[in-house]
Amino acid sequence: MNAADYLVMFGVLVAIAAYGMWRTRGQHDLKTYVKGGETHWLTIGLSVMATQASAVTFLSTPGQGYESGLGFVQNYFGAPLALIVISLVFLPIFRRLNVYTAYEYLGQRFDAKTRLLGAALFLVQRGIGAGITIYAPAIVLSTVMGWRLDLTILCSGVLVVAYTVTGGTPAVNLTQKYQIGVIFAGMVAAFFVLLAKLPAGLTLHEALTVAGGFHKLDAVDYSLDPDRRYTIWTGVLGGMFLALSYFGTDQSQVQRYLAGSSLRESRLGLMFNALFKIPMQFFILLLGALVFVFYQFERPPVFFNQTAWHQQAAGASGAKLRALEADFNAAHAEKQQHLHDWVAAERAGDERRADAAQAAALAAHQRTEAARAETKAALRAADPKTPTTDADYVFITFIVDHLPHGLIGLLVAVFFAATFSSKSGELNALGSTTVVDFYRHLHQLRGASRSDAHYLAAGKWATAFWGVAAIVFAMSVTLAENLIQFANIVASIFYGVVLGLFLVAFFLKWVRGTAVFWGALAAQVLVFVLFATLGISYLWYNVIGCVACMLFAVILQLFLPRDRAAAAA
Template structure:
């Protein structure tokens, strides 16, 4: 990157971190540290909730998902608005009434201590691992693209997050997230604008959409009843509903964001902001990826977007095979561009028959390009099984670095760092809160002073930050990153949600029954994940229903005393 880009990058990050530290220097009590003093308004809550969920993975990996597989992933969020309405009018009043610091405190008052600790433990396991992924994911890609050391990139993100999260707690997290989310949305809009601008030399925006649609990149809705398909309307509405209910209603990283509101009205409005904006935001990011595919029809793409993988292959077996595949790829790239122009002309003046023939030619040439890309991946796999094959996570960053002007590149890289920092800070803050309230204060030091709890909170925030950095160093990529995070969440969220739904709606079920129901249901989910091909969103439904059904059966066998 240029000097200007580095100035913009570090200047943006420094201002955000410095602002968060400065505005929260006076935080001296546990309520202010863990709940932000119950002073935040709906706008801050809304952007903070969105920023905690929208990690760097969202802005690196989701455009690549749109580029490679189209917009079907947006169905993952179809159940989210319904879930947020339920959380706003069922969960929030209960949490405010009990004046809890964490969602899991409620479980002890409703059930017993062991059920509370189980819920908190499941959260710590899932979110602790996820915190490592949210640091590692952008770090591995940024280090590859920018030529930075992976270790130093991980440390940069981790240390910056620890500084302002430890210093100011929940309020610092929420205040910085508000500004980080603003920078993120501006940056994405700028990138989208440049894609459309570059395409205007060849096609209009509607024509670009026609081309994307003809190549199945705008396939946002699938009504298939195939349970092995990852993304359908049904898995999105049902699985996505259960996933979002658990995430926003029982995951402390989200609960903590809206428990810091001035009152229930501010918290509800913050969630309604997300109910209205989240699906359009994900649609927009996926559309950016779909248009990137059209962009690379008219501008030369690499045969493999992760250049580091190609460099490793070249070092081990030489460049001859790489050159042959690249030559074939470039030939079909030229044919695909020509067929896209034919299709454009047919759209303007051709008959339906001419349009169909032009579309079939475009689809054929696109398949040949995909074949050459697959051939390159096969070469990489046959050379070294440790090299990452999937390159879709590098698509958006490749565009940023090669086609955006100086200064804007720095801003977009700052967007990715900001997203990594915002989601990780929310996770660390929530992990520390759960550790302090549900374990330290509950089991070790029930009558401690404010000073003691503050000190332990800061120490545990730093400790979770260090652990997250360690997890990031140990992480291994096996999926598209945005899918990896959702898979990890789906393995645990259904069970946690099931515990809470039993607490809310099945008053005669007691702690022992729901505790063992959760243990058995969690075991079932893990077994199904390892031994079946069920789409992972369904694990949210299976886990939740499993806890309820098994808990009810156990309670029937052993009725309430």
Template structure:
């Protein structure tokens, strides 16, 4: 990478670190350290909520998905605005009114200690591992693209984040999120502008080319439960997923608990309700435009440079044969793309329609050669060959002007840091509030608890960095944990929904939660083809049903 890009990256990391550390002046007790004394304005909280959700995977994985699959992924977010409106009149005022540090603390006030401890434990288990994968995803890509050692990549992202989160607490996390979110959006907009300038056809023609190959196909109205992204899974399953994520996951709940009033908390969530879908469209459109760009500019057959070099070295004959076929297929596709947009912008034109069909065929031919090349990668390396995550970083380094590449890489690191910081902060909160203070040191002095909170943040950061460093070897374990996470996400939402139903009780919540997780696990293993978004609906409905029934038959405590 050019020294100017390096300078931008180093300046960004140094600034975030300095800005985060100076926030520590305002945190001298755990209410300040974890909740900023419930004093933050809605716009800062709102940007923090968005920055927490948007990780480096969005910047490099989702953009890559836009290049290969187009816009259909956006359907996942169709339920988000509805979820935010529902949360504004249910869990947000409920949690604020209860004056809690964690969402799980509320469950003890409403139900019992074992329900609180179980939900908090499930949160720690899943978020602890996911924090590692959030660091690992960009680190793996940077290692391959820049040739860095994995440990160095992890350290560059992980260490500054752990330091500012540990020292500055939620104040540092939130104000860093604000600046990181601005950087991320500016980086995405800059890439779109550069692409529009560099693509040798008009923006309308670029959209026609993307549309001809199905990349602008957003809506799938089928009721096929095996399809992950459909309009209905997005609206129904997505609503349950977003209710659970924003309403019961401590990494998000802690964002809106820092707002200075219920109104500010509600308004902060409305920011996502308004902007999440357009922002996600922007992310996917970056990928779509990068695909259009590579219609006219030769791109690599394999996007992962490490895999490319390895295959070239170990199977040169097969690689060269595939490379020759790839160049031929790419040349034909380029000719077809030029023909499809030459001299006619009418989408229903009789002239362009046959050319569009030719483009679809030549696109399929390019993809077929790539599929063979990816199979060769798996054969040679013995590792998964999916290389979607490498498309955007390679475009950025090869084609963005000097300085802008550094800004985009800083944007990717900002996206990673903002998610990791919020997760570390919430992991520490749940550890200290739901376990340490609840079970071991209820009478701990404020300075003692603050010291323990900082140590907990540091230890979770260390754990996440270790998981990230060994992510490649822990692959199957991480997958198991993520799968386990999907078993209880909807079920935890069910417990919170149950809390809003009168006459439900602790045994109902606890056994409802166990039943919900069990049913989702049964569906996952018995009907593996059912898409994961529906698991959230199944889990929540099971908990509600079992919870109400168990509450009805179990004896009520005398104090209720």
């Protein structure tokens, strides 16, 4: 990065944060701080999208598309169905009861302990998620750019904590609207530059033909194998449960659409996401698939985390790593020749020659992948602490090596803007839930009463606390998974049980608080045990946790005498 890149990056980020702090200065009541003002549906839609689409989405998902193609999009097939259900069932109930948080409803429907359980599960899961949100871009950008990891985390973390604490929900909604605009502008610009960087004469259709020949465009998998991570079945069923849990019970999302000026505005904001969520994810994955095509004609590094590779190459494993790199480069050069033959045959309409060239290119590709796998094994043998998953480094490597200056700064600003937008929504929700569902609620249970200004100050302190906790977590964590997958894994472990609490509340009116409380705890333990012992797709844990919570609650209620259960509830 040069001076122009840094000027663009800091100019964009500081301007948005400063504007949000200035526009939302002088707030004095808890309701506005937590719920926001009368928000338009488009602002709600963009805010919901920005909170969900973190830097993990825009940094890691292209790498997922590079490695595995479009199949990851199946993860979102159930989201539109879930958003329709939330608009019809969840949203009217939340608005009718005029709650600040989703967990207030659990307290009204069941009892205090069930409300606290739902809120606690949210705080644990989203607290971890906030750490991942800030860690994701920091670890990759610090590695590629040569920045210090701790300073990268601190600088980005402190800035987003500052305007989130100052302005609350209005600041989050306002800044997210501009941050998502920067994100879309940057990703679209990257897409067109990528097309321009493809080999001279290679059309988009030919690029997609190459991607399809390497099975990068296989978006739908109808396999019934439960061990396969992404299939249409896990996406529609497991993805729907994940989306129901996330958009319907996660306060970081609920808080966004409860800010709507009316039920209609809130519903339109959710329908905006129902329409555009899958196309957005598809576009980002397609971008990754095209980066894959680009690197078939332009030699990529044998391992995209070049900092880690060079560190080990300078040590005792250097000779082995350089030999593997030579094998990779030789196989890649052979693959390039076959690719040119393949494209030429396609243009000439010679199907037999095209099929032969494609088969030869695929064989050479297998040798490059074998060299990459051996390189990862060698890196792991040299230092077990070396991260050997490099998908998260694919897109940023392409940006730094092949994009013009100025646009590099804009794309780096995109990653930080996505971090800010998602993290601000998470911290805002964590602070609100801590104050409303724990601090103020426990005061009310003891008969104590404090002023609105007191709880507003407590909300700001709680938000700051969770911000510091997220920064500390980000500085100490080491992730082995691809970041976008890890974030979804953490969510899937907790979300199903929380969704089960709400579905019991909505539809099983005869089940009381004590039964659902212990049923939810049993279901969460079951999910932990199954996750530790089974190898099934993590999306199924959303279904398992939800169904187990509802089933255990019903069984327990049947064994609790009705009058005793009602008294206990």
